[in-house]
Each structure stands twice: as structure tokens, then as C-alpha cells.
Amino acid sequence: MSEPEGLRALKKQRTRRAIADTAIGLFLTNGFDQVSVAEIAAAAEVSKPTLFRYFATKEELVLHRFADHLGESARVVRDRPAGLAPLAALERHELERLAAHDPVTGLNDAPEVLAFMRLVYDTPSLSSHLRDYIAEDTDALTSALADARPDTGALAPRLIAVQFIGVRQELALANWRRLSAGTPIEEAHRLAVAETAEAFALLRGGAGARGY
Template sequence: MSESDTGLRTLKKQRTRQAIAEAAIALFLARGFDQVSVAEIAAAAEVSKPTLFRYFGSKEELVLHRFADHLGEAGRVVRARPTGTTPLDALERHHLERLAARDPSSGLTDSPEVLAFLRLVYETPSLSAHLFDYLDADTRALAEALGPDGNVTARLLAAQYTAVRQVLAHATWARLAEGQDVGEVAVLAAAETAEAFALLRDGAAARGF
């Protein structure tokens, strides 16, 4: 197979995967996650069920794959921090940058579509439960960046950071979902980020983090 053929085949797979995901999320947003079957998603995307499951391992993954780009992100931020910058300073700066960029992972967005997507995740029990698998993987990656494998202190701090990040993102999204002004919510989100990291530092500084 030529390099050109390989490239076209890869592109076709990417387009199929995207088409399946877009069809699924459109149906979920219109009718609710539990009210849509995998067979209906496959039909909407014009693929078979076996084909769908070759691209996505579960119904939940059709939604949560959007979080995959952020897997390990906290660990990468810590590893790439400038000399003299503490892990928490690097993580706080990164979270503030995500807020400034209106990144959906921060909960701060003025896009109705993104707000609806986050509502789908937060308010669907099976999606919320599966999201913890992503968070657990992210926590483990951060713990490895903070200290040697098995370092309980590093694991505790990583777990605390992951929890704090999720609380901040959910609180920010909830205000926007209630109709609060995005500019006002952004100010609150930045202030709460500072407060959250101050709380983390009170315990972390004494342990060398």
C-alpha cells in the first residue's frame, strides 16, 4: 500500500469517527443520553453497530472521548514548568490560562452548544460515573510527575488538585447554566481559583511542593 493510500485510509477513518460522534451527541442533546440506543446512533451515522464499536468502546465513550485531549495534561504542565516554578504555581497558571481561553474543560464558555454538552455530562449519572475513569488516569499521571512511583504524598496532592479542578469547573458551568453573565462569572472563577490554590498551598508547602 502506498503512502498516499495509507494517508487516505487514515483520513477516512478520522471522518467516520467524527461522523459517528457528531451523530451521537446530536441525538443525546435532543433526546437525552438514556433515551437513545446505539442502533439509532449507528443508523444516523450510516454505519453498522460493529463498525461503531470499532471506533468507540462504549456508549459513554461517544461523549467522553472529548475529554481525551486533556488526559495527562496536568502532569505535562508540571513536567514542563520553568525552573524555580512550583508545581502548584504552574497548575494555577495553567488553569487561569484555560479560563482566559474559554476552554470547555474550565467550565467557562459562552457557547450554548458547549453549555448543553456539559449539562449532558454533569446531569447524566452514567456519564458522570465514567468521567471518574478519565479523572483517575489524569490523577495518576500527575502523581507520577510530582514524585516517585508509590509516593503517597504526591498521590494525595494529585487527588486534591483533580478534585479542586472539577469543583471549580462545575461551579463555573453551573452559574452560566443558570444564566449569569459570562464576564461576571469569569471574574468569580478567577477569584475562586486563587482561593482554591491558596488552600492547596497551605498543606503542600510544608511537604516541599
């Protein structure tokens, strides 16, 4: 008798998570470039072909954690309440993520989160591949902004999306660096909120004039 579809999907999710967790543990201990795919497969007790069925590249073993947030900014713009400007919706969302200490904001002082972000930022191949995720996120936000204000033409939504995504990444990097240097989380949060407000004020100086 075959397994129910839901059970098969659950087993696949568990296998995927186990492979990724094993890989990240090895990377954090030994360094990304010093660990081979064969070593990861052996430690996770799967074959290399099985590993590649779940993760197409070695980099995806790490960066899949960012994939959960792909398109998030676009969804915030599309799902915003009536009457709320896109930038206002994005700012509110960023502040909510900071308050929740979402690891993607860089404002999370859990040792494993700080170590994971160091792995990403300090490994050239991971930082390079992360730009692919950022580009995809930028495309999605561009589309959402264009739909929000179809009267502004094609260039403005793209430029605003590029600026916002760039600002978001820089703020996250600043938060991570601050915590890595030993700044208490309460002080880091206060500074992050202030810098977020400053960043959006600068964005509004240009984007706001176009109705965003």
C-alpha cells in the same frame, strides 16, 4: 493501488468525528438513555460493528472529548520552566485555560457547550464513567509530582494529585452552574479567577509546606 497511510488516518478521524457528532446530537435531542447504539449507527450511516471499532462503549461517544485532556496536568508539571514550582505551574495553566474559555473549565457560555456539559453532569452513567477519566488523570499527575520531588515519599504526591484534580473538577462544575443560571461571561470569569486563586492558596497551605 492502496491509499497513503496519511489519507487513511484522515478518513478514520473524519468517520470517528462524524459518528460522535451524530451521537451527541441525538443525545442532546432525545436524552442519553433514550437513544440506542443501533439508532446512532443508522443515523451515522455505519454498521454497529464499525461504530464499536471507533468507540468501545456508548459512554465513550460523549466522553472522548475529555480524553484530549488526559494527562494534561501531568504534562504541565513535567514541562514547567526551571525554578517554577509544580503548583505555580498548574495555577498559571488553569488561569490560561480560563482566559481562553476552554470548555473543560466550565467557563464557556456557548449554548452547545452548556448543553453538552448538562448532558454529562445530568446523566448518571456518563458522570460515573467520567470518574474513570479522572482517576487516570490523577495517576498521571501523581507520577509527575513524584518525579518533581522524589524526596517526599510516595504518599504526598498522591494526596496532592487527588486534592488538585478534585478542586479542578469542583471549580469547573461551579463555573458551568453559574453560566447555566445566566451569569454574564465577564462576571463568571472574574469569579472563576478569584475562586481559582482561593483554591490554590488552600492547596499551598498543605502542599506548599512539602515544597510543591
